[in-house]
Amino acid sequence: MVHTLKVNGQTHSLDIDDDTPLLWAIRDNLGLTGTKFGCGVAQCGACTVYMNGKPLRSCVTPISAVDGEITTIEAIAGKEADAVQTAWTARDVPQCGYCQSGQVMSAVALLKENRKPTDRDIDLAMNGNICRCATYVRIRAAIHDAAKALEV
Amino acid sequence: MTAHDIKLSRRSLLGGAGALVIGLHLPRPARAQSSAAQAGKAAFAPNAFIRVGNDDLVTVLIKHIEFGQGPFTGLSTLVAEEMDADWAQMRAEHAPADVKLYANLAFGVQGTGGSSAIANSFEQMRKAGATARAMLVQAAAQSWNVPAGEITVEQGVLRHASGKQGRFGEFVEAASKLPAPADVALKQPANFRLIGKEGAIKRLDSADKSRGKAQFTIDISAPNMLTVVVARPPRFGGTVASFDAAQALKVKGVVDVKQIGSGVAVYATGMWPALKGREALKVNWDETAAEKRGSRELIAEYRSLVRTPGMVAGKHGDAEAALAKSDKVVEAEFVFPYLAHAPMEPLDGYLEWDGTQAHARFGSQFQTTEHATIAAVLGLPPEKVRLDTMLAGGSFGRRAQVSQHLAAELAMVAKAIGPNRPVKLVWTREDDLAGGYYRPLFVHRLRGAVKDGKITAWSSTIVGQSFFLGTPFEAMTVKNGIDATMVEGASELLYEVADFACDVHTAKVGVPTLWWRSVGHTHTGYAVEAFVDELLQAAGQDPVAGRLAMMGKAPRAAGVLKAVAELAKWNGAGPVDGRARGVAVVESFDTFVAQIAEVSIGPDGEPKVHKVWCAVDCGVAVNPDIIRAQMEGGIGFGVGHALYGEITLDEGRPVQANFDTYRSLRIHEMPEVEVTIVASTEKPTGVGEPGVPPIGPAVANALARLGQVRPRQLPMVGGGVV
Numbered sequence: 096m097v098h099t100l101k102v103n104g105q106t107h108s109l110d111i112d113d114d115t116p117l118l119w120a121i122r123d124n125l126g127l128t129g130t131k132f133g134c135g136v137a138q139c140g141a142c143t144v145y146m147n148g149k150p151l152r153s154c155v156t157p158i159s160a161v162d163g164e165i166t167t168i169e170a171i172a173g174k175e176a177d178a179v180q181t182a183w184t185a186r187d188v189p190q191c192g193y194c195q196s197g198q199v200m201s202a203v204a205l206l207k208e209n210r211k212p213t214d215r216d217i218d219l220a221m222n223g224n225i226c227r228c229a230t231y232v233r234i235r236a237a238i239h240d241a242a243k244a245l246e247v
Numbered sequence: 248m249t250a251h252d253i254k255l256s257r258r259s260l261l262g263g264a265g266a267l268v269i270g271l272h273l274p275r276p277a278r279a280q281s282s283a284a285q286a287g288k289a290a291f292a293p294n295a296f297i298r299v300g301n302d303d304l305v306t307v308l309i310k311h312i313e314f315g316q317g318p319f320t321g322l323s324t325l326v327a328e329e330m331d332a333d334w335a336q337m338r339a340e341h342a343p344a345d346v347k348l349y350a351n352l353a354f355g356v357q358g359t360g361g362s363s364a365i366a367n368s369f370e371q372m373r374k375a376g377a378t379a380r381a382m383l384v385q386a387a388a389q390s391w392n393v394p395a396g397e398i399t400v401e402q403g404v405l406r407h408a409s410g411k412q413g414r415f416g417e418f419v420e421a422a423s424k425l426p427a428p429a430d431v432a433l434k435q436p437a438n439f440r441l442i443g444k445e446g447a448i449k450r451l452d453s454a455d456k457s458r459g460k461a462q463f464t465i466d467i468s469a470p471n472m473l474t475v476v477v478a479r480p481p482r483f484g485g486t487v488a489s490f491d492a493a494q495a496l497k498v499k500g501v502v503d504v505k506q507i508g509s510g511v512a513v514y515a516t517g518m519w520p521a522l523k524g525r526e527a528l529k530v531n532w533d534e535t536a537a538e539k540r541g542s543r544e545l546i547a548e549y550r551s552l553v554r555t556p557g558m559v560a561g562k563h564g565d566a567e568a569a570l571a572k573s574d575k576v577v578e579a580e581f582v583f584p585y586l587a588h589a590p591m592e593p594l595d596g597y598l599e600w601d602g603t604q605a606h607a608r609f610g611s612q613f614q615t616t617e618h619a620t621i622a623a624v625l626g627l628p629p630e631k632v633r634l635d636t637m638l639a640g641g642s643f644g645r646r647a648q649v650s651q652h653l654a655a656e657l658a659m660v661a662k663a664i665g666p667n668r669p670v671k672l673v674w675t676r677e678d679d680l681a682g683g684y685y686r687p688l689f690v691h692r693l694r695g696a697v698k699d700g701k702i703t704a705w706s707s708t709i710v711g712q713s714f715f716l717g718t719p720f721e722a723m724t725v726k727n728g729i730d731a732t733m734v735e736g737a738s739e740l741l742y743e744v745a746d747f748a749c750d751v752h753t754a755k756v757g758v759p760t761l762w763w764r765s766v767g768h769t770h771t772g773y774a775v776e777a778f779v780d781e782l783l784q785a786a787g788q789d790p791v792a793g794r795l796a797m798m799g800k801a802p803r804a805a806g807v808l809k810a811v812a813e814l815a816k817w818n819g820a821g822p823v824d825g826r827a828r829g830v831a832v833v834e835s836f837d838t839f840v841a842q843i844a845e846v847s848i849g850p851d852g853e854p855k856v857h858k859v860w861c862a863v864d865c866g867v868a869v870n871p872d873i874i875r876a877q878m879e880g881g882i883g884f885g886v887g888h889a890l891y892g893e894i895t896l897d898e899g900r901p902v903q904a905n906f907d908t909y910r911s912l913r914i915h916e917m918p919e920v921e922v923t924i925v926a927s928t929e930k931p932t933g934v935g936e937p938g939v940p941p942i943g944p945a946v947a948n949a950l951a952r953l954g955q956v957r958p959r960q961l962p963m964v965g966g967g968v969v
């Protein structure tokens with residue numbers, strides 16, 4: 096059936112099956128490919144988007160269950176996003192880079208909730224995001240950098 | 248025909264390649280210019296590797312695939328150094344598949360592996376940069392009417408004492424009309440401004456990768472394109488007996504279903520309908536020839552085989568005699584499971600063709616052979632096939648396909664649906680983990696003798712599979728019937744032991760296997776370093792001092808061991824406050840790495856790795872921060888698999904289906920890492936793999952000091968199909 100979807104401020108009507116995961120609607124139907132597929136079963140976090148500002152695993156969210164505005168990596172903006180992406184580049188966090196959209200989405204969401212995360216806060220917020228290249232040392236350091244940058 | 252049936256002979260794949268094992272030379276300028284120029288609007292393309300635009304941007308064509316280890320940045324560093332370019336003006340992109348221009352000088356064909364990107368490119372890319380610089384200088388000299396020798400270049404600006412100055416972009420047109428100099432001088436290391444300099448460069452790909460802008464194969468779309476998933480046999484060696492596509496074809500968005508060599512392909516307008524179609528497909532598999540043994544059976548077979556002598560891989564003195572007359576013999580057996588690479592982006596590929604020519608785009612790691620495979624399957628002459636390499640979401644060996652199975656499947660999928668239907672073939676995570684090409688299962692049996700505080704004899708027997716025997720790549724590593732990748736790191740030790748023997752059995756198993764980040768060292772590093780530690784403990788020696796005492800003939804290994812001991816302020820293995828330290832040192836791919844791991848047992852009973860100190864000697868350190876990143880990543884990859892990684896086969900069927908059961912290291916399990924790079928003037932060697940091997944045994948050796956047995960079977964947590 097036809098589903099109405101608001102993504103990054105734009106409203107779309109998509110005639111796709113109800114059970115289509117949001118991930119594939121975003122990637123295949125809307126052509127927004129920054130959001131990645133890594134597992135399809137809510138294990139890796141590569142597909143993280145926001146629904147009404149809260150992180151969501153789009154690979155296990157059927158389009159029929161989407162109930163709010165979606166934001167993807169292409170459209171994140173604001174102080175926290177700038178701080179995180181600047182820190183990510185300054186630290187050269189990414190290796191292959193494939194998981195990093197999801198990492199950045201989770202990190203920005205964390206800093207929006209918690210301006211001064213401890214290591215434990217980072218563990219809790221980020222442990223749903225797998226990085227097979229194991230860039231974790233730098234992810235942690237970059238989140239602390241971003242938090243510092245947000246202090247001023 | 249199956250993917251594995253395509254009998255591409257060594258000759259057809261690597262035909263003539265031998266002649267291309269190139270001395271360092273630049274391709275002829277005319278040929279080179281046309282190739283580099285095609286890749287974009289080039290104002291100046293002095294050779295196949297460099298393009299300078301009148302916008303001042305210097306684009307380096309990278310012959311090695313970028314999947315995280317940093318060749319985009321590393322090879323560009325070499326060019327920028329010799330050009331005296333400003334780092335901000337540097338860009339990188341993949342070179343197309345073209346063996347004449349872009350062969351890996353270590354292989355003779357275009358391809359990436361063996362941590363060889365910097366090593367084989369070091370002079371080649373510097374020469375390319377120096378040539379470009381010389382031509383720009385010449386152009387400036389002519390335009391200013393001054394001798395070329397009086398012109399200096401700094402950060403992308405050419406200057407003359409008269410006050411004249413200009414940027415590269417201003418001279419590209421004039422430079423492109425000049426002949427390339429036959430020979431150019433390279434900088435003396437003392438004059439390097441980028442190579443080896445802390446903070447001089449940043450990765451060229453970080454910004455895009457932090458913003459979701461980097462383009463991977465899975466991101467490709469094209470008008471009329473079909474997304475394809477393939478149903479493959481549940482057991483290795485199975486084939487399609489029959490299938491019923493009626494239900495699959497009813498799924499909205501499914502366009503077609505075809506049998507291909509590797510299974511049954513479902514073609515759809517997007518990924519979700521393709522997956523639903525595959526779900527609805529009914530396939531009967533013929534498993535007559537399939538491998539039906541499980542991990543349990545294989546381990547039992549290997550364990551009995553390992554007690555018999557194999558083919559001799561290394562020997563000096565008489566280990567058997569020495570063991571027989573020793574009164575202190577230590578024995579250990581180690582079991583290593585199958586492991587999946589599980590790169591974050593599962594395998595995928597894109598191909599379009601019109602019946603007479605084809606264009607493939609994917610994360611190709613062996614461009615030359617994959618290009619040949621696609622041409623062979625489509626029945627096209629090689630010059631009608633273009634292959635472009637995409638960024639890939641990791642490989643860890645998975646994309647370095649000896650069997651060419653992905654390229655073959657991609658071409659088969661395209662061929663089966665016919666021309667003018669672009670296809671994007673996508674593997675899911677389940678396809679990836681159940682798809683084979685694993686790090687082979689291995690069993691090692693070691694025996695050692697200790698006398699007067701010294702290790703006097705050492706014997707090891709190894710059982711496992713070879714992924715090279717019987718493939719086009721056989722000649723690369725198989726000598727006298729022994730695949731060197733099975734015994735590297737075990738057939739010769741860094742340590743002096745008077746009586747030594749290493750032998751190997753090559754088991755025939757129908758499970759496809761492949762190299763996995765650091766190849767043989769993934770198991771030999773563990774067996775050797777855990778066992779030497781065990782012997783030193785039996786001999787009453789300190790793990791660091793005891794190793795150093797036997798390293799008289801391995802000065803660089805001793806160097807990293809001393810460096811890491813200093814970095815960690817080594818003062819014995821402990822334990823102190825419930826934390827013990829374990830040491831390991833491994834040479835792989837001509838790079839030396841020593842690590843010390845600090846470990847405790849967590850409240851859940853699992854080992855907790857708190858911190859890892861790491862010293863690396865990779866010759867001249869081109870990009871120190873990338874070297875550190877590779878050590879961090881290698882340690883994370885190594886610790887994750889040593890603790891949790893295992894593909895188990897149950898009657899031939901892989902058990903682990905996704906990351907819920909193929910447990911991957913997560914952020915809270917990642918140790919803190921501190922890296923020191925040992926200064927060296929030796930030629931540069933690789934860093935993509937060598938960070939991996941020492942961490943498993945370092946953790947094992949720490950556990951031994953916490954009163955545990957050194958783990959005899961990996962993974963350390965939750966494993967144990969015995």
Ligand code: FES
Pocket residue numbers: 131132133134135136137138139140141142143152153154155
């Ligand atoms: S793809 Fe959604 S969590 Fe992995």
Ligand code: FES
Pocket residue numbers: 189190191192193194195225226227228229230315591640641
């Ligand atoms: S950077 Fe490669 S998976 Fe995270």
